[in-house]
Amino acid sequence: MKQLFKKIGLAVAGATIAGALTLSSAFANEPIKLGSVLSVTGPAAFLGDPELKTLQMYVEKINKEGGVLGRPIQLTHYDDGSDAGKANGFAKRLIEEDKVDLIVGGTTTGSTMSMVPLVEKAGLPFISLAGAVVIVEPVKKWVFKTPHTDRMAAEKVFEDMKKRNLTQVALLSETSGFGQSGKRETEAMAAKLGITLVANETYGPKDTDMSPQLTKIRNAPGVQAVFVFGLGQGPAIVTKNYQQLGIKLPLYHAHGVASEEFIKLAGAAAEGVRLPAAALLVADKLDAKDPQKPVAMAYKKAYNERYKEDVSTFGGHAYDGLMMVVEAIKRAGGTDKAKVRDEIEKTKGFIGTAGKVNMSPTDHMGLDLSAFRMLEVKNGDWALIN
Numbered sequence: 001m002k003q004l005f006k007k008i009g010l011a012v013a014g015a016t017i018a019g020a021l022t023l024s025s026a027f028a029n030e031p032i033k034l035g036s037v038l039s040v041t042g043p044a045a046f047l048g049d050p051e052l053k054t055l056q057m058y059v060e061k062i063n064k065e066g067g068v069l070g071r072p073i074q075l076t077h078y079d080d081g082s083d084a085g086k087a088n089g090f091a092k093r094l095i096e097e098d099k100v101d102l103i104v105g106g107t108t109t110g111s112t113m114s115m116v117p118l119v120e121k122a123g124l125p126f127i128s129l130a131g132a133v134v135i136v137e138p139v140k141k142w143v144f145k146t147p148h149t150d151r152m153a154a155e156k157v158f159e160d161m162k163k164r165n166l167t168q169v170a171l172l173s174e175t176s177g178f179g180q181s182g183k184r185e186t187e188a189m190a191a192k193l194g195i196t197l198v199a200n201e202t203y204g205p206k207d208t209d210m211s212p213q214l215t216k217i218r219n220a221p222g223v224q225a226v227f228v229f230g231l232g233q234g235p236a237i238v239t240k241n242y243q244q245l246g247i248k249l250p251l252y253h254a255h256g257v258a259s260e261e262f263i264k265l266a267g268a269a270a271e272g273v274r275l276p277a278a279a280l281l282v283a284d285k286l287d288a289k290d291p292q293k294p295v296a297m298a299y300k301k302a303y304n305e306r307y308k309e310d311v312s313t314f315g316g317h318a319y320d321g322l323m324m325v326v327e328a329i330k331r332a333g334g335t336d337k338a339k340v341r342d343e344i345e346k347t348k349g350f351i352g353t354a355g356k357v358n359m360s361p362t363d364h365m366g367l368d369l370s371a372f373r374m375l376e377v378k379n380g381d382w383a384l385i386n
Contacts, residue, residue, distance in 0.1 A: 031074035032335055035100030037090045039107035042082025043205045043232040046261040048107040050315030051129055057306050058322055068329050080111050087111035095122045101335040104321040106130050110177035116143055125341045127321040132181035136364040144344055144364040146320040146354055148372050150182040153254040154189040156276035156372045166225040170199035170217040174230030182229035182254055198223050210238045218247050225249055231256030236265035243269035259312035276372040278313040280353040282384045291351050299353055316353030
């Protein structure tokens with residue numbers, strides 16, 4: 001048995017060495033070390049899984065085409081299992097042991113915020129793929145993000161509600177970092193836009209039945225619509241419970257469920273649900289003159305062909321983060337961390353799957369409200385609301 005394990009160990013080591021020799025023969029220069037911590041498993045898996053697949057697919061593509069400045073990208077990634085505490089440990093490993101040049105990742109707000117102090121202390125460029133506004137407000141020198149914020153989601157949803165004369169709203173938010181930040185931003189936006197929150201309930205990210213909270217909401221006096229602020233599987237459970245309880249009020253979600261996977265998980269109960277999302281989900285329905293259409297369609301085609309799966313905005317966020325990093329490295333002429341950070345901050349007119357990005361020293365996301373599209377589930381698919 002010992003001999004067998006020894007042979008296996010030698011085989012694995014040989015494969016690793018062979019891979020390293022192949023890489024070194026193809027590229028004369030040192031690799032660009034890209035780190036990533038993603039929630040590939042756990043409650044946020046349907047966000048983290050397409051993010052990792054996207055990074056792997058495009059790193060492979062970039063390397064086949066000659067790398068960046070003649071250097072290959074070496075991707076080192078860890079799965080935090082949707083656990084913010086693990087994300088902190090993995091970020092520390094990326095910085096101290098793997099010696100990465102920069103990080104693209106942090107699927108959830110909780111994971112991202114657990115990593116922020118480490119990258120700030122290390123002076124390492126970090127592009128998060130999470131949604132909460134707290135990630136970039138106040139501005140943190142080394143931290144950027146690609147998705148739209150929870151504040152934007154609340155504003156977009158309330159704008160749509162007001163068009164439908166819905167001003168008495170019930171909020172159901174998740175107790176995750178994303179949900180908590182979303183709750184705060186929704187409460188503030190409601191006060192700003194003249195929306196009254198007649199009920200305000202919460203649920204845990206691992207809860208499997210939200211019927212008690214929804215029953216309270218159904219019984220709230222004067223409620224006209226329901227807004228759910230969460231991510232991953234929880235909102236799909238809420239949507240199923242909503243149908244089971246026979247609630248007929250308009251149902252809205254935040255962008256934490258902007259994926260075909262949400263429709264699959266919620267099934268027929270998702271019909272009529274509205275939410276703000278990136279144009280990627282309706283790429284084929286965009287106007288031919290829309291500058292996002294070629295970008296979104298190219299990403300969608302590549303992802304579909306490689307993985308035989310539908311795209312999600314979450315994978316799109318990883319694409320945007322990686323491409324902005326690649327362009328910043330090119331402009332910086334290398335991987336000097338301070339120079340790359342400065343070039344990310346100077347990103348202007350970048351057309352990604354999330355929208356047109358214009359960053360600045362006071363804006364480390366670079367998206368405005370026009371980057372959000374209002375979508376509705378119709379006949380089991382996403383439809384664009386004009």
